Amino acid sequence: MTDVTDVTNAWVLKNGRVIDPRSGRDGHFDLRIEGGRIAAIGKDLPTDGVRSVEVPAGFVVTPGLIDMHVHLREPGQEHKETIATGTWSAVAGGFTAVACMPNTDPVNDSASVTQFILKRAAEANFARVYPIGAVSIGSQGSQLTEMGDLRTAGCVAFTDDGHPVATALLMRRALEYASMFDVPIIEHCEDPSLKGDGVAHEGAVASMLGLRGIPSVAESIMAERDISLAELTGGRVHLAHMSARQTLRAVRDGKSRGVKVTCEVAPHHFTLTDEALKEGAGYNTNLKMNPPLREEADRLAMVEGLRDGSIDVISTDHAPHHADEKALTFDHAPFGIVGLETCVPLCIDRLVHAGVISLSRLVELLSCRPAELLRIPGGTITVGAPADLTVLAPDASVTISAGALVSKSKNSPFDGWTLKGAAAATIVGGRVLYTNPAIPGAASLTPSWEN
Amino acid sequence: MTAAVRLRSRHLLGISDLDPSEIELILDTAVAMKEIGTRTIKKVPALRGRTVVNLFFEASTRTRLSFELAEKRLSADTMGITAAASSVIKGETLADTVRTLEAMSPDIIVLRHPSSGAPHLLSTFCHSGIVNAGDGMHEHPTQALLDALTIRERKGRLAGLKVAIVGDLMHSRVLRSNVLLLTKMGVEVRVCGPRTLMPLGLSALGVHVTYSLDEAVKDADVVMMLRLQHERMNGMFLPSLREYFTLFGLTRERLKHAAPDVIVMHPGPMNRGVEIDSVVADGPRSVILDQVANGVAVRMAVLYLLAGEDVTP
Amino acid sequence: MPAVMDADRIGRSLMRIAHEILEHNRGAENLALVGIRARGVPLAERLAANIVAAGGPSVPTGSLDITLYRDDLMRYQVGPQPILRRTDIPFSIDDRTILLVDDVLYTGRTIRSALDALIDFGRPTSIQLVVLVDRGHRELPIRADYVGRNVPTSRQQSVQVRVLEIDGRDEVEVHDAEVTS
Numbered sequence: 015m016t017d018v019t020d021v022t023n024a025w026v027l028k029n030g031r032v033i034d035p036r037s038g039r040d041g042h043f044d045l046r047i048e049g050g051r052i053a054a055i056g057k058d059l060p061t062d063g064v065r066s067v068e069v070p071a072g073f074v075v076t077p078g079l080i081d082m083h084v085h086l087r088e089p090g091q092e093h094k095e096t097i098a099t100g101t102w103s104a105v106a107g108g109f110t111a112v113a114c115m116p117n118t119d120p121v122n123d124s125a126s127v128t129q130f131i132l133k134r135a136a137e138a139n140f141a142r143v144y145p146i147g148a149v150s151i152g153s154q155g156s157q158l159t160e161m162g163d164l165r166t167a168g169c170v171a172f173t174d175d176g177h178p179v180a181t182a183l184l185m186r187r188a189l190e191y192a193s194m195f196d197v198p199i200i201e202h203c204e205d206p207s208l209k210g211d212g213v214a215h216e217g218a219v220a221s222m223l224g225l226r227g228i229p230s231v232a233e234s235i236m237a238e239r240d241i242s243l244a245e246l247t248g249g250r251v252h253l254a255h256m257s258a259r260q261t262l263r264a265v266r267d268g269k270s271r272g273v274k275v276t277c278e279v280a281p282h283h284f285t286l287t288d289e290a291l292k293e294g295a296g297y298n299t300n301l302k303m304n305p306p307l308r309e310e311a312d313r314l315a316m317v318e319g320l321r322d323g324s325i326d327v328i329s330t331d332h333a334p335h336h337a338d339e340k341a342l343t344f345d346h347a348p349f350g351i352v353g354l355e356t357c358v359p360l361c362i363d364r365l366v367h368a369g370v371i372s373l374s375r376l377v378e379l380l381s382c383r384p385a386e387l388l389r390i391p392g393g394t395i396t397v398g399a400p401a402d403l404t405v406l407a408p409d410a411s412v413t414i415s416a417g418a419l420v421s422k423s424k425n426s427p428f429d430g431w432t433l434k435g436a437a438a439a440t441i442v443g444g445r446v447l448y449t450n451p452a453i454p455g456a457a458s459l460t461p462s463w464e465n
Numbered sequence: 466m467t468a469a470v471r472l473r474s475r476h477l478l479g480i481s482d483l484d485p486s487e488i489e490l491i492l493d494t495a496v497a498m499k500e501i502g503t504r505t506i507k508k509v510p511a512l513r514g515r516t517v518v519n520l521f522f523e524a525s526t527r528t529r530l531s532f533e534l535a536e537k538r539l540s541a542d543t544m545g546i547t548a549a550a551s552s553v554i555k556g557e558t559l560a561d562t563v564r565t566l567e568a569m570s571p572d573i574i575v576l577r578h579p580s581s582g583a584p585h586l587l588s589t590f591c592h593s594g595i596v597n598a599g600d601g602m603h604e605h606p607t608q609a610l611l612d613a614l615t616i617r618e619r620k621g622r623l624a625g626l627k628v629a630i631v632g633d634l635m636h637s638r639v640l641r642s643n644v645l646l647l648t649k650m651g652v653e654v655r656v657c658g659p660r661t662l663m664p665l666g667l668s669a670l671g672v673h674v675t676y677s678l679d680e681a682v683k684d685a686d687v688v689m690m691l692r693l694q695h696e697r698m699n700g701m702f703l704p705s706l707r708e709y710f711t712l713f714g715l716t717r718e719r720l721k722h723a724a725p726d727v728i729v730m731h732p733g734p735m736n737r738g739v740e741i742d743s744v745v746a747d748g749p750r751s752v753i754l755d756q757v758a759n760g761v762a763v764r765m766a767v768l769y770l771l772a773g774e775d776v777t778p
Numbered sequence: 779m780p781a782v783m784d785a786d787r788i789g790r791s792l793m794r795i796a797h798e799i800l801e802h803n804r805g806a807e808n809l810a811l812v813g814i815r816a817r818g819v820p821l822a823e824r825l826a827a828n829i830v831a832a833g834g835p836s837v838p839t840g841s842l843d844i845t846l847y848r849d850d851l852m853r854y855q856v857g858p859q860p861i862l863r864r865t866d867i868p869f870s871i872d873d874r875t876i877l878l879v880d881d882v883l884y885t886g887r888t889i890r891s892a893l894d895a896l897i898d899f900g901r902p903t904s905i906q907l908v909v910l911v912d913r914g915h916r917e918l919p920i921r922a923d924y925v926g927r928n929v930p931t932s933r934q935q936s937v938q939v940r941v942l943e944i945d946g947r948d949e950v951e952v953h954d955a956e957v958t959s
């Protein structure tokens with residue numbers, strides 16, 4: 015875990031509407047921050063000479079948002095993203111912490127790689143970084159990594175993301191072994207034989223575009239395997255970037271049986287469908303991701319899962335790729351899109367303003383549940399805890415410009431979208447790291463000494 | 466159906482972009498182009514001074530020669546570039562190659578590429594007109610147009626005809642372009658092939674889907690056989706060629722249930738004894754050689770209609 | 779605008795030209811008529827009938843589409859592109875005298891294209907040009923051998939020829955504004 019606390023400054027974030035689902039707070043409170051931690055929470059706290067920053071009306075203060083599925087690409091693929099640019103992109107999107115996937119080069123399958131990531135993150139000193147280790151050495155699917163060592167070095171979960179855990183036997187052992195450390199296995203659900211060389215959702219759209227399909231059941235079959243193994247072992251399995259309604263059905267069944275299964279969905283899977291592949295000249299490679307954009311019935315199922323609580327987490331699967339890599343034909347372009355800076359506007363616009371969920375429920379999805387699943391600090395605002403806070407402007411209108419993203423890569427399908435709701439400011443360890451220049455009043459959240 | 470007076474787009478990316486009146490325009494123009502092939506001097510100066518590049522990332526002798534002949538008959542300056550199969554593996558050669566070509570400012574690029582959507586990608590950054598000569602499993606618009614010309618020539622019309630398309634439907638760009646064209650023109654289309662090679666979503670296009678060759682062929686005015694690619698012949702799509710021919714091979718016996726004046730088509734190259742019996746392929750109902758001749762005329766028509774400066778008179 | 783030629787006058791002109799053709803070619807052995815699409819084609823057919831009526835032999839008639847020989851290929855974003863129609867010359871033009879027939883002779887560029895097109899079909903003994911109207915303003919060294927009527931015009935004017943077979947009536951009009959025919 016990185017330490018980015020600020021020990022010198024004390025200040026008061028005054029009279030902001032605080033939404034903190036875990037403490038049950040939803041009202042106007044003052045937050046006193048000292049030494050990078052929350053020192054006091056209350057109404058009309060004395061400012062006794064320390065600086066005081068008034069939260070503009072309409073803004074909402076929440077526990078810092080946590081994205082538990084991010085590809086930071088460093089080490090090895092620094093032309094796509096670095097730990098510094100990725101964590102800055104996180105902060106610009108309202109995230110105070112990210113968990114990063116191990117499919118780097120080399121793979122994060124040893125403590126030395128984990129330590130390298132944490133060192134880089136500390137140097138950057140933006141969002142907190144929680145590394146996720148590989149399940150198998152090189153994510154090759156044969157030999158378990160030294161999970162104990164990785165856990166000690168700072169890994170908070172294990173996954174072979176990019177690929178599923180190769181065999182049922184390996185998954186069984188991984189769940190058993192990781193349960194000793196109370197760490198979840200995060201699964202990229204995909205049956206390799208059914209996926210084949212598919213590049214888009216298997217359905218009428220791919221069929222007419224002449225693109226090889228990836229059937230929905232490629233995902234749900236693997237989910238069912240893993241849920242059964244979690245049931246057998248008592249281990250915790252977390253299904254990453256769910257896209258298919260069949261997978262959600264499997265999760266609901268598992269949960270109802272008491273299996274320790276949790277799941278996440280990415281914003282593109284509850285905002286887009288494969289129909290988008292036909293727009294414009296067609297074949298926009300910024301619509302190519304794995305799992306692929308599915309049908310409207312799947313999109314609606316994801317929205318319903320968010321509404322009824324069967325989905326635990328929203329994470330972005332932030333997957334930066336260089337423009338040259340995405341400028342290939344659809345079948346040759348790599349899978350994945352950036353997501354850190356577009357997540358909050360998409361969630362507030364398409365879920366909160368659309369009446370699907372409350373802002374409080376959104377905070378659970380983007381902060382409370384990730385912290386709980388990964389057993390990391392945050393997810394609630396408590397006295398003594400690090401002052402990691404996100405200030406949201408739910409009613410501000412923003413227009414996404416892919417070219418203006420601070421991520422090193424600009425591969426977003428949401429270029430040009432105008433959405434209502436955004437992160438106004440991001441506070442990590444008591445420091446206001448980012449205020450959103452597109453939102454009127456956000457700049458006033460910067461304490462004077464930060465300038 | 467009245468023909469359009471011009472094509473709206475500078476590119477021919479697929480039949481999906483054409484409306485019925487544009488299809489009529491291309492076919493009518495092709496009829497006039499066909500006459501040029503009957504002359505002693507089979508050449509007109511229409512595209513004199515225009516440059517056409519044939520960019521083939523996939524081996525295809527027939528289509529390439531057909532385009533080359535069409536270009537030569539229109540007096541265009543042509544260049545052929547056939548990328549080695551090894552460089553096709555990496556898609557990046559497409560953008561790189563085309564940027565180099567653009568320095569020579571070709572008026573039209575004819576592109577054959579193994580990736581679906583490759584011509585669409587090109588059209589987003591390229592100044593030349595793009596003609597899709599086949600992209601992956603997506604479209605092969607000039608093939609569908611030459612098939613339509615052949616049918617219209619033999620039957621005098623398209624609307625109201627019954628056309629059966631049989632074979633590996635999933636991997637066939639000929640199937641997709643033909644289904645789009647024929648349904649736009651009011652043809653009753655039946656498609657037939659093994660379930661393992663049947664793409665999703667065909668019935669939503671108003672096409673009748675069947676796994677019975679006899680049902681597809683019954684009373685058909687046209688039977689169009691598709692090529693079974695060698696790589697599909699083994700493995701999990703089909704148990705054996707013998708069984709494929711038994712279930713889906715077109716024989717004289719099975720053709721008896723078609724309309725008496727049925728015509729048999731094949732985009733070539735044929736696998737004799739796999740999808741079609743030689744007796745049928747070379748028989749009196751076969752119009753396979755007409756298709757080849759019409760290919761040149763249709764490609765002349767497309768090139769002619771796309772060439773030239775865009776002007777407002 | 780007044781019609782510079784009515785149906786009667788057009789009819790008489792075509793009959794006179796038929797006689798001139800017979801006279802000029804000493805009978806009509808080895809003659810063939812080729813009409814330039816669109817309105818040259820019915821004019822050529824009428825001339826063929828007139829030659830028979832004037833006591834001459836039956837003269838083979840063909841049609842020529844010169845669209846592919848024009849020197850101004852454009853893609854019109856608004857309005858029509860010239861529609862390509864079939865060229866139909868069902869006889870050998872080698873060692874024949876070809877009478878090329880068009881409705882209006884103006885800059886000469888259409889005739890230049892037609893000559894190119896015709897030459898691609900073979901090597902005629904000679905080519906003679908028949909036009910219903912000569913409106914002047916040549917840009918190429920081309921002249922007609924047989925003219926229905928010379929109509930002096932300005933470049934701003936346009937000449938509209940209508941023929942029964944295509945337009946439902948016979949007449950020639952001169953307009954002050956450009957009218958696309």
Ligand SMILES: [Zn+2]
Nearest residue numbers: 175176202254
């Ligand atoms: Zn994944």
